[in-house]
Amino acid sequence: MLRVLFTDSATRQVGEIGEWGEVRFGEAVRDRYDLLLAQAVIDLAERPRRRGVEVIDGRVDYHIRHSLPSILKADRVGSARHLVIARVVGDALWVLAYAHDGMVEELDDRIRQGEGEVDRDP
Numbered sequence: 529m530l531r532v533l534f535t536d537s538a539t540r541q542v543g544e545i546g547e548w549g550e551v552r553f554g555e556a557v558r559d560r561y562d563l564l565l566a567q568a569v570i571d572l573a574e575r576p577r578r579r580g581v582e583v584i585d586g587r588v589d590y591h592i593r594h595s596l597p598s599i600l601k602a603d604r605v606g607s608a609r610h611l612v613i614a615r616v617v618g619d620a621l622w623v624l625a626y627a628h629d630g631m632v633e634e635l636d637d638r639i640r641q642g643e644g645e646v647d648r649d650p
Contacts, residue, residue, distance in 0.1 A: 530573045530621040535645035538623040545610065545626060560605050565626070567599055568592040568612050573621045576614075587639065588614045588621075591629065613639055615646060622646050 534542075542565060550558035571578060572590055580594030593608040613625040624642025627634070 530576065530616065531619055532569055532573050532623065533620050534623045535625070535642040537641045537645060538625055541626045557605065560599075560603050561608075563603055564592055564595060564599055564605055564608060565610065565612070568595040569614075569621070569623060571595045571598055572612060572614055576616050576621060586615060587624070588612075588616065590614070613642065615643070617646060 542562075545565070546558050546562055549561050568590060571594075572581070572588060576588055577583075578590075578594070580590055582589045590612045591608070592610050592612060596604055596608060609629050611627045611629060612623060613627060615622045615624060622642075624646065625639050
């Protein structure tokens with residue numbers, strides 16, 4: 529399994545996703561969505577070329593819906609709408625960004641911001 533490292537941007541984005549979901553759907557839904565986001569990263573770290581992965585310009589783009597089967601049915605969310613954008617660097621999976629599957633215009637900016645943070649030492 530690869531080590532998992534998060535850019536500051538990705539850490540901030542996952543917090544924003546959780547806050548947004550909690551305000552709109554409540555704490556229980558936030559907890560289930562946080563679990564799915566975490567499971568998606570674990571799944572990628574275990575097998576970065578797994579089903580559902582797209583490799584684009586050396587990046588790993590993975591829609592979290594592909595990790596739903598890894599979650600107990602009681603803990604699943606009704607709608608999984610985010611992608612994990614990552615890059616494998618040596619023995620590490622760098623999580624660069626999270627993106628809503630409907631935010632295509634903002635996605636490139638998030639990826640560039642995360643990519644700029646990978647050059648730093650973990």
